[in-house]
Amino acid sequence: MINVTARYFAAFRERAGRDREAITTDARTAAELYAELARKHGFADSLARCKVAINDELAPWDVALSAGDEVLFFPPVAGG
Amino acid sequence: MTFKITSQPIDPVELKRSLETASAGACVAFEGWVRDHNDGAAVIALEYEAHVGVAEQDGAKIVGEAVARFEVAAARCEHRVGKLAIGDCAVWVGVTSAHRGAAFDACRYIIDETKQRVPIWKKEHYRDGHSGWVNCATRTDAPAEHPAS
Numbered sequence: 001m002i003n004v005t006a007r008y009f010a011a012f013r014e015r016a017g018r019d020r021e022a023i024t025t026d027a028r029t030a031a032e033l034y035a036e037l038a039r040k041h042g043f044a045d046s047l048a049r050c051k052v053a054i055n056d057e058l059a060p061w062d063v064a065l066s067a068g069d070e071v072l073f074f075p076p077v078a079g080g
Numbered sequence: 081m082t083f084k085i086t087s088q089p090i091d092p093v094e095l096k097r098s099l100e101t102a103s104a105g106a107c108v109a110f111e112g113w114v115r116d117h118n119d120g121a122a123v124i125a126l127e128y129e130a131h132v133g134v135a136e137q138d139g140a141k142i143v144g145e146a147v148a149r150f151e152v153a154a155a156r157c158e159h160r161v162g163k164l165a166i167g168d169c170a171v172w173v174g175v176t177s178a179h180r181g182a183a184f185d186a187c188r189y190i191i192d193e194t195k196q197r198v199p200i201w202k203k204e205h206y207r208d209g210h211s212g213w214v215n216c217a218t219r220t221d222a223p224a225e226h227p228a229s
Contacts, residue, residue: 009129009131010216012218042219044217044219053134053199074131075201077199078216079128080159
């Protein structure tokens with residue numbers, strides 16, 4: 001188990017009712033953590049349409065998590 | 081800064097002036113405005129949110145790609161965040177080049193890639209009182225503890 005901080009934006013933030021939370025997890029990758037949090041909060045967007053950043057840098061979904069990471073979950077974008 | 085997220089009104093005249101250079105024979109600018117409808121629903125206002133650090137980094141990369149790919153003299157993009165009213169300018173892209181072809185192509189590339197890649201989110205507020213995040217399947221009108229059926 002490791003401790004990380006999850007941060008939520010836009011639709012995810014409103015759905016979760018918070019912009020961040022401390023998580024103790026067995027998830028090894030960002031994708032596994034997303035699956036866990038999607039179940040918990042009811043996030044309905046597929047991984048393929050979302051993005052993740054670790055400590056403010058975009059990362060691939062299969063990136064390994066380390067203790068203390070800040071994991072930022074970005075729902076599907078809609079600029080312009 | 082070639083790609084900027086701003087909470088202040090966009091000033092197209094000032095932005096265009098910043099791209100002026102003696103080697104440019106063409107300037108193409110795109111302005112994205114807040115319109116009063118989307119998918120058949122009457123829209124009264126929009127709200128944009130961004131992760132400023134990642135958005136500006138990713139956006140600068142897109143502008144850099146356009147400069148590398150097309151024969152561009154200068155290029156930049158600005159995107160608003162916060163609450164916007166109908167008619168407000170939400171995004172501005174400007175490109176200068178020696179000839180018009182490259183400026184059109186690069187401008188199109190920057191706005192298309194920005195819409196697809198950059199962490200900016202848009203919430204529409206509708207006349208009927210509802211609101212929703214564009215492109216998102218995640219519903220925000222019901223609490224997580226009681227998922228909507």
